[in-house]
Each structure stands twice: as C-alpha cells, then as structure tokens.
Amino acid sequence: MAATENAKPTPGTAAEGMGVAKGGWFTELSTMWPGQGLSLKVDEVLFQDRSKFQDVCVVKSGAFGTVLLLDGVIQCTERDEFSYQEMITHLPLCALENEATAVLVVGGGDGGVLREVSRHRGVEQIHIAEIDAMVPEVAKKFFPEMALGFQDPRVRVEITDGIKWVEAAAEGTYDAIIVDSSDPVGPAEVLFQKPFFQAMHRALKPGGVICTQGESLWLHLPIIKELAAMCHEVFVGGSVSYAYTTIPTYPSGQIGFMICSKANAEGPPLDPRTPRRPAPEAAISGYPPLRYYSSELHSASFVLPAFARKELGSSLTL
Numbered sequence: 001m002a003a004t005e006n007a008k009p010t011p012g013t014a015a016e017g018m019g020v021a022k023g024g025w026f027t028e029l030s031t032m033w034p035g036q037g038l039s040l041k042v043d044e045v046l047f048q049d050r051s052k053f054q055d056v057c058v059v060k061s062g063a064f065g066t067v068l069l070l071d072g073v074i075q076c077t078e079r080d081e082f083s084y085q086e087m088i089t090h091l092p093l094c095a096l097e098n099e100a101t102a103v104l105v106v107g108g109g110d111g112g113v114l115r116e117v118s119r120h121r122g123v124e125q126i127h128i129a130e131i132d133a134m135v136p137e138v139a140k141k142f143f144p145e146m147a148l149g150f151q152d153p154r155v156r157v158e159i160t161d162g163i164k165w166v167e168a169a170a171e172g173t174y175d176a177i178i179v180d181s182s183d184p185v186g187p188a189e190v191l192f193q194k195p196f197f198q199a200m201h202r203a204l205k206p207g208g209v210i211c212t213q214g215e216s217l218w219l220h221l222p223i224i225k226e227l228a229a230m231c232h233e234v235f236v237g238g239s240v241s242y243a244y245t246t247i248p249t250y251p252s253g254q255i256g257f258m259i260c261s262k263a264n265a266e267g268p269p270l271d272p273r274t275p276r277r278p279a280p281e282a283a284i285s286g287y288p289p290l291r292y293y294s295s296e297l298h299s300a301s302f303v304l305p306a307f308a309r310k311e312l313g314s315s316l317t318l
C-alpha cells in the first residue's frame, strides 16, 4: 500500500470532511467550528474538481437535495438556500430610502443572490464580481433554480477579484453592495478586512448600503465583534447594524449579516430596520416564490439575543 493511501487528512480540515463523503456520509469540518460538524448522507457525488482557487464539489443528499461545497464547506443546498439568499438581498434593498438602481454583488457565483436582486424591477444595473469562474458554471449545470439570475439582461458578470473591482469603481457608483462570500479562510479572507470595507464605502452613493455575510452569533462572536468595530470606524456618520437568519445547513443553524450605510448629507443615517417598500415581486414567471423574507421578518431579524447585543452593542449604531 502506498504511503499516501495511509495518510490521514489533518483533523478539522475540509480534506477530512471530504474523506468522510466517500463512506456515504459527508461531515462538514472546519477550524472555524472546531469540535462539531453537520453530517449529511450523500447519495451521489455529482461533480468534484479543483479550480484555480478551491475544491468545488456538488453532492446529492436525500435530506437537502443538491449541495454545493467549496473547500469542503456547505455554501448552499437546494432545500434551504432561499433563507440566506433572500435575506442577504432584500434586507438592504428594501431598507434603502430610494429604490436602488445600481447594485454590486461580490462573490455570489452560485447566482442565488442575483436571482433575488433581479426581483427588484427598479434596478437598472446588476454587477457581479466573482473570483472563481468554475462556480457559476457549476451552478448553471446543477442548480438551475438558483442560477436563474444569470439570465437577467441587466446582469453583467465579471470574473475578477472583488476587491480590485470595488477599488476600481468610481466613487459613488452603487446604491447597494452585497458581499456573498464564503468563510474568512482561503480566498474570502480579504473580504472581511478593513481595506475592502473602505473601498466599498468609497464606491457607495451617499445613503447607500452594504450587506455582508456576517457569520454565526453562536460560533463567531469575537470575529463579528471585531468586524462591527471596524465598520464603526469606516461608516462614520452612517449606520452599523447586524441582522440574522435561520438556516439548518450552516454551522449552528444560523447566519448573520453586517449591514452598514454611508452617511447622507441630506438627512439622518439610514435605519435599515424599517423596510421602506414592500417585499419585491414574488410572482416572476419561471421564478420560485419568495419563501422566507417578509416585511415583518425584516424588522424582527435585527432583534439580537441579549448575549449578542451585550457584546456588539458598543459598535452597532442601531
């Protein structure tokens, strides 16, 4: 037997999780949630390859349908993706004082956030900056209901580094920037750092809003605390807030969003807790209905449990 066949992957890494998939079960292991791991029974591995940036894998699970894994971490499943994609999109877009016309999605290569942005009929330009060309290709093939957004003629796809795209954008280009990233290990690490947030702040119109993947209150409070403090420094005169959604296949069944708005000389900072318009169009031909977001849930999603409010309160403006 070759030495490599005996070699065990390092415990707690993506490689270990993928090894388990071969035995019929996949367990999602990561140093970001040590000592725990969601397990899914895998009926079939539909796709597995290494892109320039990461391991890309699609499996079929009886419990959650088709599942996209990047570096062994669950990005979305057919059964519950709508919770995350609807909330990360409609929280910022329905909160804006004036309806958005120009929206940027950073990451989001699976197309789910694009699908949700495209429900907003007033948006004229939807840009997406995704670093990994393999992700949209795989999404179009294995997640047709999620990749619907790519068909919208308002969408311009750029396979590029999101930071470079944002840095190159003219000041005040976007009404909203949605950062649909993976976790801050690997290619997405820079998307949680101050230079990127400063660049987003610059690229926003006055009164504009960002909404970024903000990890789990149960697992990542120190990371979120640091992120909120950094946002407080960057979005001076604007607002910094945090909301969350429930989703069974993300670690601890919950994921949050950092929502910050840029100061607006014409009025007080945006309070994103109050939706300014009704939920977007749900009945678009060929689209699934809205299945999670509602105006009531919008406001409720900003109400944090006491332990989280205690830790984050000094950095959040709302």
Ligand code: SPD
Pocket: 073, 074, 075, 076, 084, 085, 108, 110, 111, 112, 113, 180, 181, 182, 183, 213, 250, 251
């Ligand atoms: N722990 C995984 C967090 C993944 C967040 N991004 C998912 C991309 C879905 N469009």
